[in-house]
Amino acid sequence: xxxxxxxxxxxxxxxxxxxxxxxxxxxxxxxxxxxxxxxxxxxxxxxxxxxxxxxxxxxxxxxxxxxxxxxxxxxxxxxxxxxxxxxxxxxxxxxxxxxxxxxxxxxxxxxxxxxxxxxxxxxxxxxxxxxxxxxxxxxxxxxxxxxxxxxxxxxxxxxxxxxxxxxxxxxxxxxxxxxxxxxxxxxxxxxxxxxxxxxxxxxxxxxxxxxxxxxxxxxxxxxxxxxxxxxxxxxxxxxxxxxxxxxxxxxxxxxxxxxxxxxxxxxxxxxxxxxxxxxxxxxxxxxxxxxxxxxxxxxxxxxxxxxxxxxxxxxxxxxxxxxxxxxxxxxxxxxxxxxxxxxxxxxxxxxxxxxxxxxxxxxxxxxxxxxxxxxxxxxxxxxxxxxxxxxxxxxxxxxxxxxxxxxxxxxxxxxxxxxxxxxxxxxxxxxxxxxxxxxxxxxxxxxxxxxxxxxxxxxxxxx
Amino acid sequence: xxxxxxxxxxxxxxxxxxxxxxxxxxxxxxxxxxxxxxxxxxxxxxxxxxxxxxxxxxxxxxxxxxxxxxxxxxxxxxxxxxxxxxxxxxxxxxxxxxxx
Numbered sequence: 001x002x003x004x005x006x007x008x009x010x011x012x013x014x015x016x017x018x019x020x021x022x023x024x025x026x027x028x029x030x031x032x033x034x035x036x037x038x039x040x041x042x043x044x045x046x047x048x049x050x051x052x053x054x055x056x057x058x059x060x061x062x063x064x065x066x067x068x069x070x071x072x073x074x075x076x077x078x079x080x081x082x083x084x085x086x087x088x089x090x091x092x093x094x095x096x097x098x099x100x101x102x103x104x105x106x107x108x109x110x111x112x113x114x115x116x117x118x119x120x121x122x123x124x125x126x127x128x129x130x131x132x133x134x135x136x137x138x139x140x141x142x143x144x145x146x147x148x149x150x151x152x153x154x155x156x157x158x159x160x161x162x163x164x165x166x167x168x169x170x171x172x173x174x175x176x177x178x179x180x181x182x183x184x185x186x187x188x189x190x191x192x193x194x195x196x197x198x199x200x201x202x203x204x205x206x207x208x209x210x211x212x213x214x215x216x217x218x219x220x221x222x223x224x225x226x227x228x229x230x231x232x233x234x235x236x237x238x239x240x241x242x243x244x245x246x247x248x249x250x251x252x253x254x255x256x257x258x259x260x261x262x263x264x265x266x267x268x269x270x271x272x273x274x275x276x277x278x279x280x281x282x283x284x285x286x287x288x289x290x291x292x293x294x295x296x297x298x299x300x301x302x303x304x305x306x307x308x309x310x311x312x313x314x315x316x317x318x319x320x321x322x323x324x325x326x327x328x329x330x331x332x333x334x335x336x337x338x339x340x341x342x343x344x345x346x347x348x349x350x351x352x353x354x355x356x357x358x359x360x361x362x363x364x365x366x367x368x369x370x371x372x373x374x375x376x377x378x379x380x381x382x383x384x385x386x387x388x389x390x391x392x393x394x395x396x397x398x399x400x401x402x403x404x405x406x407x408x409x410x411x412x413x414x415x416x417x418x419x420x421x422x423x424x425x426x427x428x429x430x431x432x433x434x435x436x437x438x439x440x441x442x443x444x445x446x447x448x449x450x451x452x453x454x455x456x457x458x459x460x461x462x463x
Numbered sequence: 464x465x466x467x468x469x470x471x472x473x474x475x476x477x478x479x480x481x482x483x484x485x486x487x488x489x490x491x492x493x494x495x496x497x498x499x500x501x502x503x504x505x506x507x508x509x510x511x512x513x514x515x516x517x518x519x520x521x522x523x524x525x526x527x528x529x530x531x532x533x534x535x536x537x538x539x540x541x542x543x544x545x546x547x548x549x550x551x552x553x554x555x556x557x558x559x560x561x562x563x
Contacts (some may be wrong), residue, residue, distance in 0.1 A: 148466075
């Protein structure tokens with residue numbers, strides 16, 4: 001395998017694919033590294049081999065991945081698949097784990113396009129077998145043509161929850177209930193952003209068509225739900241919750257039998273590699289998440305590192321792709337393949353289109369805020385799924401004087417398990433901030449240290 | 464808990480989960496195969512011995528750690544099924560491999 005290239009792109013979702021393809025076309029020696037076996041990222045996962053009828057069920061937004069993957073494959077960029085990044089430092093030396101062997105690759109420029117992960121939704125019983133993320137349900141559909149066979153409930157908030165409901169309806173899955181945890185106050189708070197979102201009316205129409213399809217299918221939808229919990233002994237048996245105030249201003253407690261519960265409350269940037277490279281991150285109050293600080297070209301705070309797509313703030317697939325293209329232009333300019341005028345000329349149309357795709361975000365962010373109850377869960381709720389640390393223990397650590405997640409980790413083992421804090425990081429920061437009356441910026445985030453993935457001594461030695 | 468969408472025909476392979484033989488579609492992940500075969504857990508946690516199934520299916524959560532072909536701590540969602548693969552539920556912490 002090659003051990004050096006001019007431009008290394010990490011992540012084969014829309015942003016990474018577009019960045020690698022454009023940069024290769026502009027004459028750079030490009031390698032793209034990705035953990036999956038085929039290009040597409042999570043959004044276009046398995047686009048190259050998904051078959052009918054599943055392809056059509058997934059909708060035309062999914063099929064959009066096809067020309068993008070084709071564009072990448074014929075661009076001349078080197079594609080390194082099935083490769084986990086287990087090491088990255090501020091000198092941009094990148095350690096890859098491929099088929100049980102460790103490799104190192106260096107580059108003059110790095111484009112990080114590591115995408116998003118689902119925002120953790122810690123609630124009582126979320127660790128029970130049978131509870132998964134909505135994204136997991138979608139991945140099973142895309143990559144294995146699998147659907148729930150028993151009673152299925154979707155719960156949480158956000159566009160992806162509507163999308164998977166719509167996709168399941170196409171396949172013919174009977175959804176037993178949709179439990180919406182979006183606070184009632186969100187609609188009036190989102191409306192002022194609606195005029196700004198009008199250029200992206202296609203997003204609005206799509207969302208509306210999902211809502212109408214769900215209504216038409218007669219799926220029970222419970223709104224403004226609180227006290228959501230998964231219940232069962234060693235296996236999910238039921239989902240219980242309290243409904244929002246209805247017309248009679250009353251709340252009702254409801255319990256629904258379920259074998260599968262798919263949770264979702266938005267996505268957050270996957271920051272592990274930007275943090276490892278030393279990139280500055282900032283708290284985004286609107287999106288309630290950390291994001292990598294960057295300029296319009298994707299330039300991060302570290303000279304040779306550019307960032308594109310959801311890892312630099314949630315923007316969605318189409319905007320991510322355009323950001324990838326801007327990154328490619330910037331990298332090609334920095335490495336003397338094109339001059340400033342060529343860069344700016346090529347960027348004009350991309351920027352205009354990007355603006356349109358970004359115009360929907362403030363509205364969506366305000367319409368689907370994560371419910372506070374699942375950002376700072378109650379004491380008994382498990383926060384760290386690996387080391388099994390609950391919210392009460394984290395609050396206790398904060399009261400003892402832990403001022404940030406790194407101290408909490410030392411005292412409680414929270415974030416010290418195999419996922420290295422990916423599933424608890426944002427919750428721990430929120431709990432410490434809440435308990436100590438600090439801001440998220442003051443509290444900060446887990447320090448990221450390699451190895452990012454468990455790696456055996458044998459794999460490390462096997463180069 | 465999960466089933467396949469009806470497809471015209473699909474290539475399959477044989478593998479073993481907990482010492483029983485199963486036939487699963489080619490190209491799917493180990494985690495998907497274990498769900499498809501109806502298992503109620505892929506591991507028991509080291510701290511409280513609680514059962515877990517895959518949670519994120521995208522390599523983030525590490526809840527799908529299994530012992531595969533004798534090697535513990537493998538992310539079942541990141542590995543593709545292979546003919547004759549031996550998949551075992553991981554109970555508690557992994558143990559060091561014995562010298563063979």
